[in-house]
Amino acid sequence: MRRVICFGLLVLLIVVSLSSCTAIKKTYSVDLIVKTTNSEFWASVYDGAKAAGAEYNIDLRFLGPSKEEDHHVQVSIIKQSIQQNPDAIILAASDYHLIAEPVEIAVESKIPVILVDSGVNSDKWTSFVSTDNYKAGEVLAQEIEKRVGGSAEIVVISFVKNSLPSLERTAGFSDYINDKTEMKIVEIVYCDSDIDKAEQLTVEILQKYPEVQVIAGLNAQSATGAARALEKLERSDIFLAGIDCTVEEADYMEQGILDVAVLQNPYLMGYFSVETAYNVLTGKRVERNIHTEVYVIDKENMFSEEYLRLIFPFY
Amino acid sequence: MVRFIHRILHRIKTMLPPNLRWNSLLVVMSFSTTFIAVVAVLMITFAMNNRFNASIDRTTEQNNTQIVDNVSDSIDSYLKEIRSVSDTISNLLINYNPEKVFNFYHLVLRDDIDTIAVFDAQGELVMKTDSRNLKENVDIKRQNWFRSVAPGSRMYMFTGPHVQRLYKGEYRWVISLSTGVEWTDGENKHQGVMLVDLNFNNIEEMCSKELGEKGYLYIIDKNGELIYHPRQQMIYAGIKDKTIPIASALDDGSEIIKRDGDRILISVKTLRNADWRIVGVSPLNGLFAYDAELRIFISLIVISVVLLIIFLSVIVSFFITSPMYRLMRLMGKVEEEKFNTYYVARGVHEVKELSFAFNQMVYKIKRLMEQIVEEQQLLRKSEMKLLQAQINPHFLYNTLDSIMWMAESGDQKNVVKMISALAQFFRLSLSGGYDTILVADELKHVENYLIIQKMRYNDQFDYEITYDEAVLQCKTLKIVLQPIVENAIIHGVANLPYKGKITINAGVRQDRLFFKVIDNGFGIRPEKLDNILEEKPTTRSGMGVYNVNKRIQLMYGAEYGLQFESQPDEGTTVSIILPLAK
Structure with a gap:
């Protein structure tokens, strides 16, 4: 038996020394x-x-x-x-x-x-x-409820009809607004992740629904387009909420055009x-x-150390 | 499972030739030497690896310390340079001369400085070195860089990295140097803060020094807050660099930290011109991670050494054991009684010695065997002679002659007595061909002889036979007494002028059987007595005595045999000493 153990040990030693050769990190x-x-x-x-x-x-x-x-x-x-x-x-x-x-x-x-x-x-x-895109939509809705509330009319600018984040965010947003609040979604439009189209859509919305109080842009392009339109139309009274925050959007936020944003990472x-x-x-x-987490930013906290780091990329 | 392996092993064991069995010397030696050598090789490799790693550690440490020193020197002088830019401007500013400031700035125009601007104590812009307009709603007084020095204090302060938001749409990561400045505009003294914004271009370049394969440099402030890191955005996004809290707790110098099984070398150096610390981090992976080729090379060496050792140990073991197996085969032949085998010594010294001893042994055995054969032949020969002596025609003739005379003289009683003694004498002489007979029969044999001889010598002597009862059933070599008695009669008592006497005594002394034949004859001369058993005698009766001694010694060894004691004219005592055997 002892011999078998010795033999086993020997084999082990050889195997160990062999395997040390093969443990080279691969790219x-x-x-x-x-x-x-x-x-x-x-x-x-x-x-x-x-x-x-x-x-x-x-x-x-x-x-x-x-x-x-x-x-x-x-x-x-x-x-x-x-x-x-x-x-x-x-x-x-x-x-x-x-x-x-x-x-x-x-x-x-x-x-x-x-x-x-x-x-x-x-x-x-x-x-x-x-x-968690459903949650991102939901959080955005919560923030609108918190900051606007009441029976405000909401237009949602979603982005690409058949992309999963778009579907989930829209669902999360609508579910919360419809189930938990008095607010009303009057229309959901799609900008196909095109800023110019979002801008165009915003202009149209404002004409179509003069009563609208809240615009929710469900991605960076939607919110950016809406912000551009609002800036041009000088309609900072419209509550603009968005998901993501680009540097351009940060500028709009500082100006008070973009009121709240849900940040991704x-x-x-x-x-x-x-x-x-x-x-x-x-x-x-x-x-x-x-x-990954989502974060809520607004004009007040956007330059706090934590959010600063997430909004403005360090190059 | 274990039993199955055992069975397999047993099968292999029985199939192998004997020198390849598990417990054979060849296998045991090969395995043990291989094992020891492999362990030794691995230990040496391990020790060398450790030594090598230690020296790599040292080199890395020296290297890193040097690089960290260099980088901190260059960052130090960079910060000093920025401060001197700031100083120069604040000196030019004392008399509120924006023209000079612009001129100077255009002289030092550099791409690492984003903004140089002076604000008064209320946060209102006094002057700027470039034409970009400040954003409308920017609240200077609330910004950290503005609050970090008192206006007009001539103090310096470097902020940590922050996003500067002076301009519309521009959000740049900068480090700000704030300096409290004073100036006189005509009669009015003003106090304010000068801002110098540095982007990370130069710092990044200075920190991009290679620090080993996976090492890197970063800058923290005295509280462990990050100033610059090559993966700044990664840390900002939430992936922590675990070395930062360690480094911020360390004093200046180098230290090896063990973390999650990795060894990391951390070198820290505090700057002179800011509360910043330069940190160099490099993982110490040692020899085997250092260089893949070296690792393969060393592993190959270890493997080939191990294989070589296995090969050599088998060869050496074979070299040692194969002569032993030859010796074993030869011993087998000796067992089959082939004594003309001998071994031609080859191989290691000990085996040579062994084979020499073996050859000696075989030679001795052969000699002994030959000796035994020779002795047996001698024994047979002397027995034949003995028998010849018994059936000596002279003795028979003389006895028959005596009988005839007795018959003629009508001494019928003595005729019967003599014939019966003669008959018994011959019967006992033959004794069925056995070498040994009972002491009782031997005594009877010699008594018959004495009866015959006493009659033939006309009562010239008397005889007496005494014995211990105990010895009668013991065995003795046959016909040891008769030749002695014959000699005693012929040379002792036959020609005495008075009546002779022969006494025979049988007993046990010192666990040996002994017979004594005592006569009161002429005795033997001392010079003859000394070598009475050595020289081959010439007379027939002397020959008989010589033969008895020889037969006893051939049969039982030199410690047995005859002993003579004699006094001239007093008589002779012959002792026959034999082993005691039942």
Whole structure:
């Protein structure tokens, strides 16, 4: 028996010395495919992703259409990415239904897909890093109730009809307004994440519903467009609430045009998505849903140390 | 499962040749030497790794300390430079000469300074070095940089990073140097605050020094608040750098911190021109993370050394054990009584010695065997001679002649007595071919002989036979007494002028069986007595005595045999000493 143990020890020693050779850190290649590369929000996601990439030795490619509504462009970008056979794909789906197929193709090609921000109509993805969008909509509604209240009329400017965040935020917002308050949503419009269209829509809304007191822009572009319109029309009396806060919006907030914003943490989303990809690639267990926090900012607290850091990217 | 493995092992064990069994010397030696050597190699590798790591630690520490020193020097002089810009402007400002200030500023125009502006004590803009307009609703008095120095105090203060919001649509991260300034505008003395906003261009560049493979530099203030970090936005977004609280608790210098199994070297240096501390952080991963190629190289060396050791230990063990297995095979042959085998010594010294001893042993055994064969042959030969002596024609003729004379003289009684004695004498001489007979039979044999001889020598002598009852059932070599008695008669008592006497005594002394044949004859001369058993005698009866001694010694060894004691004209005592055997 003792001999067997000795032999076992010997084998162990050899195995240990062999395995020490193979434990060399690998560099992974990961494609980050976002809705559009022309956006402050996605630049911030990319920044976070780059930071995590440096931390975990990951070669990151930042891909995406130049316009968010170009769903088909995103589909072809995903397909090209699959051709390149990266170790993982981190994807922000611009359309809930249309992007489901390429996600499944990627997973069939043994490429794990981590979703960031926006989901797809498939369950083949490995992990989903996002803001809790329903909650973001809900929080926004709560803030409006707190600051305006009463039986105010609300117009919602949502962004892309078939994207999951849009659907969820709208749902969270409407559910709260309809169930918990006296306020009324008079219309929900979609700006397709186009600032000019949002601006145009705001002008139209103000003509169509002169009684409207509150405009809720459910993403950066919606709120920015609305703020531009309100500035031009000098209608800072309209309560403008938004989700996300770009630097331009921060300016509007300082001026008092944008009254409240629910902040996401796109940098952290980017960071977590790459970290999750790394954990998937190194065989660690990952959570299927990872939510980042939302924060409420207004003119009073926007320059506090905590929110300053989230609103204005440090370059 | 364990039983299954045991069965497999047992199967393997029985299939292997004997020198490959688990407990064979070859396997035991190979394994133990390999094991020891591997342990030694690994220990050496480990020790060397530790030494190497320690020296890497030292080098890294020296390196980092130096880099941190250099960076803090350059940041120090950078801050000093900014202060001197501020000083120059405040000096130019004393007489409120905005022209000079502009001229100076255009001389020093630099892209790391975002804004130079002077505000009065109420926070109203006095002058600016560039033409950008301030935002309308900006409330200077509420801003930290403005509040951090008293207007006109000539004090300096560097703020931490903050977003400057003087201009519309511009929100830049800057570090502000506030200086309390004074100036005289005609008769009026004014007090205010000068703002110099620095962007991070230069600081970033100065902190981008390589600090090992994964090391980095950052700046904190004395409270541990972050001034600059290469991953500033990451920290702002909520991913903490765990080294910041550690570094803020450390004094200037370097320290190795163990955290979550990682060793991190942290070097800290406090600046002279601000309450800032430069922190250099580099993970100490040691030799094996230092260089992947080196790691592979060392691992390969270790593996090849281990393989070499296994190979060598098997070779050495084989070299040592194979002559032993040859020796073992030869011993097997010796067991089969093939004594002409010998071993040609090869291999290690001890095995050579062993084989030499083995050869000696085989040679001795061979000699002994030959000796035994020789002795047996001698024994047979002397027995044959003995028998020949018994059936000596002279003795038979003389006896028969005596019988004839007795018969002629009508001495019928003595004829019967003699013939019966003769018959018994011969019967006992043969004694069924056995070498040993009962002492009782031996005594009877010699008595028959004495009866015959006494009659033949006309009662020239008397005889007496005494014995311990106990010895009668003991065994003795046959026909040891008769040749002695024959000698005693012929050389002792036969020609005595008076009547001779022969006494035979059998008993036990010192656990040995002994016979004594005592006569009162002429005795033996001392010079003859000394070597009576050594020289081969010439007479027939002398030959008989010699043969008895030889037979006893061949049978039982040199410690047994005959002893002579004799006094001339007094008589002779011959002792026959034999082992006591039932």
